[in-house]
């Protein structure tokens with residue numbers, strides 16, 4: 001039996017078992033060590049804790065409610081509940097850690113927040129936090145994604161952020177990561193690289209998890225109050241893994257609560273480049289400054305990955321997930337594009353809630369569990385809302401689901 005301390009990891013070097021750590025150039029390590037020290041100090045500081053929880057309450061709109069999805073429950077024969085992170089300001093869970101990182105950067109005397117973004121969701125949440133806290137903000141984004149995700153580019157600029165195009169290679173997320181890293185190394189003293197999930201070198205997997213743990217802490221109390229007990233199952237989608245770690249963290253010691261992480265199997269789980277199911281198909285390795293399960297090509301480079309949900313297509317995963325997988329504490333499974341889109345419409349039409357396609361992966365898995373005979377309660381972390389996805393869905397799936405495509 002593992003005791004509590006196995007889960008309140010990482011150790012001082014940032015390792016969750018063999019995963020995590022910090023594999024970065026030496027000159028950067030000094031700066032990152034300062035961030036670790038500042039974070040460890042600040043998280044004990046009652047003034048900081050109070051400031052962040054005030055913002056969660058009055059700015060983000062926390063606590064987000066838990067909703068008993070009765071129609072879905074009746075249809076599939078088991079009680080399904082939703083933790084409504086989609087109702088947060090900016091429409092997803094990402095604001096929880098962006099505010100934490102922005103406040104920390106401000107306290108450290110940094111002037112600018114920087115980050116890469118793929119679909120623009122992290123960019124928008126960070127630009128929002130930067131505007132509120134009073135910091136400059138540079139968002140690096142592939143030129144292809146800038147065209148594809150135009151509304152989010154406009155949002156970031158309205159919020160006062162600078163969007164810097166990455167123009168080399170395939171001009172998407174991977175190139176944006178390169179460009180942001182290059183930009184960061186030029187001036188790591190006045191800039192703060194705000195990582196968008198529980199990934200990257202220590203302390204980011206720990207810090208982002210801690211900021212997201214509000215989700216699990218609230219959910220535990222709310223669920224107890226609603227039902228008198230703990231949920232039998234918790235389901236969350238896993239890209240980098242921040243919304244999942246956020247809700248799982250409060251339940252790791254509750255062995256009666258089964259935890260389920262859902263990866264995207266995209267178009268085809270058996271073909272490289274056609275999915276982003278890192279834990280399901282990957283091997284341990286080192287990428288982006290940390291050790292974890294990852295998808296590599298024959299040259300050891302990050303594999304091209306794909307999912308209909310752009311927030312889930314990352315070729316690695318947070319190191320704590322790798323650790324929890326090896327321990328067997330969390331069950332990781334996968335949902336493909338078609339199943340996710342089906343769940344997207346199911347939730348929209350049965351409950352009047354349009355989920356992010358990322359979150360629809362979690363909904364799809366809960367539905368599958370119910371279909372396969374699960375009769376215990378299922379709490380889904382509904383990580384975000386689907387407004388950002390409606391044009392894409394109309395264009396690509398409209399015909400099939402009776403949505404007019406007039407784009």
Ligand SMILES: *Cc1c(COP(=O)(O)O)cnc(C)c1O
Pocket residue numbers: 092093094121122196197198237238239240241242243244311312356358359383384385
């Ligand atoms: C970014 C995003 C995700 C994936 O990120 P995690 O770090 O795995 O949580 C999931 N859902 C939504 C709505 C997102 O915007």
